[in-house]
Amino acid sequence: MDAEEIKRAVTRIAHEILERNKGAERLVLVGIANRGDHLAERLAKEIRRIEGAEVPVGALDITFYRDDIGMRREAPEVHETRIDFDVTGAVLVLVDDVLFTGRTIRAAMDALVDFGRPQAIQLAVLIDRGHRELPIRADYVGKNVPTRKDEEEVRVRLEELDGDDAVVIGVKEREPA
């Protein structure tokens, strides 16, 4: 996926979110750090362009809610969480770059309920690569990318962090034992 395709996917997802929810009222976007938050910002920008509405955007770090703390050698690195609006009663669209096992989304939903009680949580992802381990599916998908579970990995590059926009399928790096 190149920069142009990512841009079109974001625009389409923005349209779909507005269509499904009949506008931007009560809508809030929360991106999962470290890439979902940037995608959420882009979606908000598109929604502003299409609908002229300002949608609150937050960032969520799910590290403290992971189910594998203590299973890795090192404690996972943490990022910033920034949700400075009330999520109770909102239609909250959770945004992430890649949907894979679903464990990140499970952790994110656990984290979100500590912030309030959204009226609904929907999920938007740029890439769905399959291999779910939990009963979770995305409401909005940029692109479905079939992959091999153990040998491949999907890397999303975003201009804000990596200098360019691209989705690359690479060979999985083995975690050091």
Place this chain on the structure above:
Amino acid sequence: MIKHLLSINQLSREQVMRILDTAESFREVGTRVIKKVPALRGRTVVNLFYENSTRTRISFELAAKRLSADVINFSTSGSSVSKGESLKDTALTLQAMGADAIVMRHSSSGAPHTLTKWVHASVLNAGDGTHEHPTQALLDLFTIREHFPSFEGLRMAIVGDVRHSRVARSLTLATVKMGGDVTLVGPPTLIPPQAEQWGAHISYDLDEVLPKLDVCYMLRVQRERQRQQYFPSVREYSRRWGLSPARVRAMPEEALVMHPGPMNRGVEIASDVADLPRAVITDQVTNGIAVRMSLLYLMLGGDASKTAPQERAAEPERTAEPDQPELQPEAQPEGLRLPQTEGASRG
């Protein structure tokens, strides 16, 4: 990361930054309606306090609870220790009960280090004798970083009873490690001459130091030491070494006033000064929870089974030296040892 936290000396600059950066995230958790995350669910943290310290114990207790760990408070009064149980047997008991971390406060320098030889759990030094109080130094650095972008060239004075203060020692080592410039200020009787080997300057004139400061860190006067004639009277101490409103006016506008608590208002710090906006003393308390959460998370959030338990040494208890050569990459200068005639400074 690290298995135990015994001394500031064992940390690299990068590790200090990682601890502070992680603490930023935990400070955010402290601002939520639900100030709790499940990161350390199922882990057990024991507060083992051989000296009373309500403030430090509560801070560690809150930190562990906000990480969803189970917390056991074990204080010496009213416990098996008052029935004569030795440190080693207490340690082995806690070990047998499955403690993952032991937070220890002890009046003997080096006691937490000794503990590491008997238990598999991570040991956090919450103040040992006149040796160190590393978590206090880290929370102080965190508080300073909220106001100054870099520690490089930071000008700090630590004022008061440096001789008996483990806070002074840990904070000096930490600030110097991060590139700051520390001056220890106080009556000559309360400044150990070897303190220069911590990398600090020494001054006996507070008024001369004040105009060139970013941080003025006041230590608690321990009135119980008055008997020992370290200074003529509390009143004279207050006049010469106390931070009065006039002295604060001599400091640069943006300079901070800090104190590890508990304060003696009107002795080392004037009551009006303690309530100034630039006195960040309550911020230090708030940040202490975030920094201790960060440490517990980084030390317990990895797989403990992938770190080999320390070798058990057949060493008699309470004879540990304050220095821990096997944990410190650089050799310490000989002069680092402080006289251990009295009990420790509270931090």
